[in-house]
Amino acid sequence: MDPDHHASVNLEGFNLILPLPYRVAVILVAGVWGWGLNLHYLSALKIDVPALIRYPSRSSAGSVPVYKSAYHLATLLSIPLALSLLLFWTVTYRTPELVLAWEIVPQSSLLIFAVLLFFPLHRFSRAGRHRLLVTLKRVSLGGLAEAQDGKFGDILFADVLTSYAKVFGDLFVSSCMYFSSRGSSTGIPDPVCGGHFAVPLLIAVPSMIRLRQCLIEYYRVRKRGNRNIDGWGGQHLANALKYATAFPVIILTALQRSYNPSRLRMSEASLHNLWILSSLIQSFFTFYWDVSKDWDLSLFSDLSRQFRRLPYRQYTNSSSALHEDSLDPDRPFGLRYHRFFHANQIYYAAILIDFILRFTWVSRLSVRLNWINDLESGVFVLMFLEVARRWMWIFLRVETEWVRSTRGPAPDDILLGEFTPKIDED
Numbered sequence: 001m002d003p004d005h006h007a008s009v010n011l012e013g014f015n016l017i018l019p020l021p022y023r024v025a026v027i028l029v030a031g032v033w034g035w036g037l038n039l040h041y042l043s044a045l046k047i048d049v050p051a052l053i054r055y056p057s058r059s060s061a062g063s064v065p066v067y068k069s070a071y072h073l074a075t076l077l078s079i080p081l082a083l084s085l086l087l088f089w090t091v092t093y094r095t096p097e098l099v100l101a102w103e104i105v106p107q108s109s110l111l112i113f114a115v116l117l118f119f120p121l122h123r124f125s126r127a128g129r130h131r132l133l134v135t136l137k138r139v140s141l142g143g144l145a146e147a148q149d150g151k152f153g154d155i156l157f158a159d160v161l162t163s164y165a166k167v168f169g170d171l172f173v174s175s176c177m178y179f180s181s182r183g184s185s186t187g188i189p190d191p192v193c194g195g196h197f198a199v200p201l202l203i204a205v206p207s208m209i210r211l212r213q214c215l216i217e218y219y220r221v222r223k224r225g226n227r228n229i230d231g232w233g234g235q236h237l238a239n240a241l242k243y244a245t246a247f248p249v250i251i252l253t254a255l256q257r258s259y260n261p262s263r264l265r266m267s268e269a270s271l272h273n274l275w276i277l278s279s280l281i282q283s284f285f286t287f288y289w290d291v292s293k294d295w296d297l298s299l300f301s302d303l304s305r306q307f308r309r310l311p312y313r314q315y316t317n318s319s320s321a322l323h324e325d326s327l328d329p330d331r332p333f334g335l336r337y338h339r340f341f342h343a344n345q346i347y348y349a350a351i352l353i354d355f356i357l358r359f360t361w362v363s364r365l366s367v368r369l370n371w372i373n374d375l376e377s378g379v380f381v382l383m384f385l386e387v388a389r390r391w392m393w394i395f396l397r398v399e400t401e402w403v404r405s406t407r408g409p410a411p412d413d414i415l416l417g418e419f420t421p422k423i424d425e426d
Helices: 003-010 020-044 066-092 098-100 104-118 124-140 153-164 167-179 198-224 234-245 246-257 268-296 299-316 319-325 344-358 361-366 376-407 416-425
Strands: none
Touching: 020 066, 020 104, 020 167, 020 376, 066 104, 066 234, 104 124, 104 167, 124 153, 124 198, 153 167, 153 198, 153 376, 167 198, 167 376, 198 234, 198 246, 234 246, 234 268, 246 268, 268 299, 268 344, 268 361, 268 376, 344 361, 344 376, 361 376
16 A cells, blocks of 8 residues: 555544644744743843843844844744745645645745744844854854853753754654655654664754763863862762763663564563653753752752751740741742742742643653643644743743852852862762
């Protein structure tokens, strides 16, 4: 049977409206709009994001704010995508055979996206996109600028790439299916197009980039040798370990998809249990790092203090115990002293949302929720939610960096460099 005919039989609903190439394009364009919103709101809070990422300043009175340039670029990328979608829906009529036959239309939208982003026209934020290319070239090789040259921008960009890892995997699958004879790129996605480990390897690249950046920071700290200010670099090694926890999850996921008991010599149940364990370690580690290190929030240290006080509170009713348990109005429970967002509920909501979205993989363990991972629409929603989580993360991460650079660490912050000598002595 013709493989395209077989694919057309299985095509339905969501795939007919938004095939794989369009799903990739929609998330990519949404990311540009999200960055514009990040810049706009942080600018309203008087946080100078361009200064933090060492973006060239625009001091002239008639210059366009950076967030407006981001909106202009997002609009420029959205118009061809919208026109392409309208054309595709018009010529295919949600007919499976036509959806497979007209794959050139969505593939062209991806090509137009790349041309507009990487080959900028003169009038549309050419300088900004040139800066993007320079940063992308440096970051893609695992490089990291010095602090005065935009190190924070490199770290921020590389962290964003980790949230787009699965999107890049889908982009590879879409391109592979288009240029191969394995079927149409607008059909059912073939995750093994290009080999069983091509997509997992590509998904692992962003984490490899961040891991290398962490090691670069560690070696720079060791080279400077200023332990009183920088510590011994342990926090950078711990951060590298955090990104390394992604690799077992990626490898075990790939092994489950191409399970072969004769080669693996491990039962499928054991493999699945290893995947659960590695996913738990990664999710808890990354969630802890988001809250305590990236956002400098005191949630875990405050919870730890509360648990340590439990035996003491059981045997005393003194006013001093009550005083110790009272909350500092300048630093609400779990937060930090210096905050730019007006409502404390924003921080608590961010913590809760980050926790939930770090554990979306748990849906695979639920009989009632596993259907989400079996539907193309469900997979798309999960990928979109991860990008949305990163968008939310950027607000607090940039705010934290601004607090560090303008006010220094909060009085209650615990920096690894402050207690690393004790770790060495132990």
